[in-house]
Amino acid sequence: MLLPIAKDQPSYFKDSFVLKALLDKLILPPNAxxxxxxxxxxxxxxxxxxxALQEIGTFITEHQAEYLHLxxxxxxxxxxxxxKNNIFALGDTYWRQTSGTAMGTPPAPAWAxxxxxxxxxxxxxxxxxxxxxxxxxxxxxxxxxxxxxxxEKDRELWESFCKDMDSWHGMEWECKTPSTSVDFMDxxxxxxxxxxxxxxxxxxxxxxxxxxPFSSHPRGVFTGTISGQILRIRxxxxxxxxxxxxxxxxxxxxxxxxxxxxxxxxxxxxxxxNATAYLTRSPEEQASLRKRKLDDASHQVYFxxxxxxxxxxx
Numbered sequence: 001m002l003l004p005i006a007k008d009q010p011s012y013f014k015d016s017f018v019l020k021a022l023l024d025k026l027i028l029p030p031n032a033x034x035x036x037x038x039x040x041x042x043x044x045x046x047x048x049x050x051x052a053l054q055e056i057g058t059f060i061t062e063h064q065a066e067y068l069h070l071x072x073x074x075x076x077x078x079x080x081x082x083x084k085n086n087i088f089a090l091g092d093t094y095w096r097q098t099s100g101t102a103m104g105t106p107p108a109p110a111w112a113x114x115x116x117x118x119x120x121x122x123x124x125x126x127x128x129x130x131x132x133x134x135x136x137x138x139x140x141x142x143x144x145x146x147x148x149x150x151x152e153k154d155r156e157l158w159e160s161f162c163k164d165m166d167s168w169h170g171m172e173w174e175c176k177t178p179s180t181s182v183d184f185m186d187x188x189x190x191x192x193x194x195x196x197x198x199x200x201x202x203x204x205x206x207x208x209x210x211x212x213p214f215s216s217h218p219r220g221v222f223t224g225t226i227s228g229q230i231l232r233i234r235x236x237x238x239x240x241x242x243x244x245x246x247x248x249x250x251x252x253x254x255x256x257x258x259x260x261x262x263x264x265x266x267x268x269x270x271x272x273x274n275a276t277a278y279l280t281r282s283p284e285e286q287a288s289l290r291k292r293k294l295d296d297a298s299h300q301v302y303f304x305x306x307x308x309x310x311x312x313x314x
Contacts, residue, residue: 001070001078002110005060008067009117010124011136016185017235019135019142023189023196031147032132033178034189034196037165039139040172042112043101048083050099051169052115059118082107112138119168127161137185141165145178187236197238200246208253213260216309223267226254230271234279 006012013019039045046052057076064072082105086097101108116136124134133144145161148154162175176182181190188201211222229250237243247268254264278286305311 001075002107002114004069005063005067006110006113006117009113009120011117011120011134011141012113013135013137016187019137019185020187020198020236022133022135023198026133026144026196028132028144028191028194028196029146030194031149032191033145033147033180034182034191035141035143035145035176035178036182036184037141037143037162037173037175039116040174042116042139042171043103043108045170045172046099046101046112046115047169048097048099048101052101052111053080053083055118055169056111056114059114079107079111083111109138116168116171119171123164123168126164130157130161140185141173142182142184142189147178199237199239199242200233208257210254210257213258216307218307219313226264226267227271227274230268231275231278234275 007014013022053076056079060067060070060072060075064070083101086102086105088095088097088102101112105111113136120134120136124131130146130148131143132146133142135142145158148157158175158178162173165171165173165175181188183189183201186201187198190197190199211217211225230247233243233246233250237246251264251268255261278289281289
């Protein structure tokens, strides 16, 4: 029920693919710099009963005409039920959480998105002369800051903006100083002349523990891993040469996991063909294809059995 409201917030974006499409449209002036901000323990710091239930409840009531899919009174009652009655066990004792948002609660991501968006609706317009771009994925912010010619004034403006971000019911943000390159989600984003270019961001501690060849998984799982990763690389890397190198690294990591080169090359060739076919479609055709697959899946009945490698192929 909350997700359509969360998606309707100006700062919302769905995933890295949507973000890259938005970034690709930007033409930057010479004084543009990138910045990111991370919320400090966002779920923990949301004051549930004292603030969030009231603020979100008021917003839903005032905007009910825009969200005809929901009954405001029923949704607000459900939010009170869910967020005021999180019970957890510690040893042989039971506790009720009285503040903060429980990790894993189904409505928590949309709830957190909406809660801070109520502040952003007023904050972002106040900084329109400095914010060329501003988006948030739950507790991670990405933006483009327009620097002032006077370094001292720019520093004061930046510090004031960071304080403004922190001025919402105890929420705190770690704002990174604007620069020409940032790591955000699974992207490294860099200013290149007046445009933004992207490549994959991978953490240093990533062990790349892909499914080994002796794992008892259906063959389609491994095939899907390769197809999905190659399409992801092709979509998120701005430059083809960069994407080629990333795909070679992916191949090397799978070889290190024990997979045979002959089998991998066949799967990689097929995955590249599928990626090329997908990327040559228009955005409208891509959306139509995704919708058709979802519709087909919704009309199918699945009979789930525990997988056994000795079963006949499906």
